[in-house]
Amino acid sequence: MPARASIFLFCLVWITMAQLLAQEEKEKTTALKDLLSRIDLDELMKKDEPPLNFxxxxxxxxxxxxxxxxxxxxxxxxxxxxxxxxxxxxxxxxxxxxxxxxxxxxxxxxxxxxCNLKKEILPVDATEDEPKSFIYMSEDALTNPEKIMVLIQGSGVVRAGQWARRLIINEDLNTQIPFCSFGAEGYGVIVLNPNENSLEVEKVPDPANKPSPDASDEPAEKRERKEERENKKKKDFYEKYRNPQKEREMEHIPIRENSTPEEHTLYVWDHFISKSLAKNVLIVAHSYGGLSFVNLMIQREAEVKNHVRAVAMTDSVHNVLCHCCNWVLSPEPLDTLVDPMLNDCPRVSAGTEKHELTSWKSFHSIFKFFSDALKDHEDESSSSPVTTRSSHRIKNEDL
Structure with missing residues (x-):
């Protein structure tokens, strides 16, 4: 009997303590809610994040x-x-x-x-009020009779003259400037700007979307909207706490005939590269720039094959059926042959496993590749026999 009394007493004490703890927890929750209701969220958020002025x-x-x-x-x-x-x-x-x-x-x-490059506005017939882009060219880009080099960067925020913004900020001035400086040694230079595709302007609110002040709503609709606002406020509390400043709503007005990297590359070919006097066009295409060049080949195949002497790609997954070499990510030493994905374009190591460093690391190898390509073409041209009917007949018989 005493044992049962002890157990009963223990249970009674345990239940009482649990009730007290629950009451205490409830009071804490109520106090916290009361505290939060009195906090000026706007003022708190201003203290949390400084103005977005830089x-x-x-x-x-x-x-x-x-x-x-x-x-x-x-x-x-x-x-x-x-x-x-x-x-x-x-x-x-x-x-x-x-x-x-x-x-x-x-x-x-x-x-x-x-680098003494000059800016050329695109489109070439742009009016004063329409959105514009531009490229950079050396003075002899259209008049150099021998060779011009065309630089096409990858996608993203990078603009003319850059391979990767992150490298410039965090490592060193890793830009296209060394490639452009090389232009002083016999190369004409054209620097594309394939990511400058639109003009960013602040979006003007549409008056038609504003609710009419005379419109009357049913009480049920008012209640639903109020509940929706309250739910959204609760759901987005943390996001609003950390993102208090409303950013301006922007819209993008596309640049005529240059609204995508592919369009831009095609436009520059039609209006500049194809009009150059150079007998040899040499392309450096990084990353997505490879796709822009492949698209150009599809659109202007005969012209490209006739003018482009060599294509140096840096970590591009796009290959072309021409004199091409692709420097890709690899732990192997620079220029080591890498197993090809396809049989159309040799893949060699860029000597780095960082995508954005491939153009920089393969810089000297690219120019050696160009020199060899030009020499091979010159040798082929000088050794090509004059085609006659008899030589053509012999060739067919040999075949």
Whole structure:
């Protein structure tokens, strides 16, 4: 009997404690809800994320390129730091993008001042008010009688003169400038800008979409909308907490005949490359630039085969049926033959396993490849016999 009484007493105490704990937890929850209801979320969010206003020059960012082409802080000498504000990924990303736009302008200045390239506006017959793009060309790009080199970068945010923005910011000035500088040694140069496809403008609100102030709603509809707003507020609480600033709504107006990388490449071929006096056209195509060139071959096959002497691709999955070599990702030493995916274009190691470094690492190999291709073509041209009826008959008999 005493044992039963002890068990009963123990259970009673346990139940009482559980009830007290539950009551205490409920009071804590109520207190937390009350606290949250009194927090000024707008004010809290302003404190959480700084304004999305960033410097417009390298000097204002307090960064500069040193003698090695590395981006460094002007005071500390440290490399660029992405996580400038801890736990504010969106703000850090916007800051990175703002710096990237400054880098783009910096590269344009280097192309013009260091490489003596000039800007050509596209379309060539663009009106004053329509969206425009541009490419860069050397002075002799259309008049060089021997050879011109055409540079086509991959997709993304990169613009004329860049292979990869991330490398420029985080490693060194890894741009197309060395390729353009080589143009001073007998090459005419044309630098494409395949990702400049549209003009970004702020979207103007459509008055037709605004609700009429005179419109009356049924109470049920009002209640449903109110519940929907409340649910959305709860669901998006965390997102709103970390993303308080509303970004401007933008729209893109496509550039005529240059609205895609493929269109752009075709347009530049028709209006510039095909009009060049050069007997030899040499192409460097990185990544998606390979697809742009393949599309060009499909659209202008006879012209391309007649003018293009060699194509150097860097980590492109696109191959072409012409004098081509593709420098791909590989741990093997530079120029080591890699197992081909297809039989139409040799694949060799770029000496790196970083996609964006392939053009930079294979720089010297590409120009050797071009020199060999030009020499082979010259030898073939000089050794080709004059075709006669008898020689043609002998060839057929031999076959």
């Amino acid at each position: 410097p417009e020059t390298l000097d204002e960012f307090e960064y500069t390129f040193n003698e090695h082409g590395q981006l460094r802080h002007t005071h500390t000498g440290e490399p660029f730091v992405f996580n400038y504000k801890e736990d504010l990924h969106r703000w850090n990303q916007k800051r990175y993008e703002a710096l990237g736009e400054i880098i783009t302008k910096y590269v344009y200045e280097r192309l013009e001042n260091d």
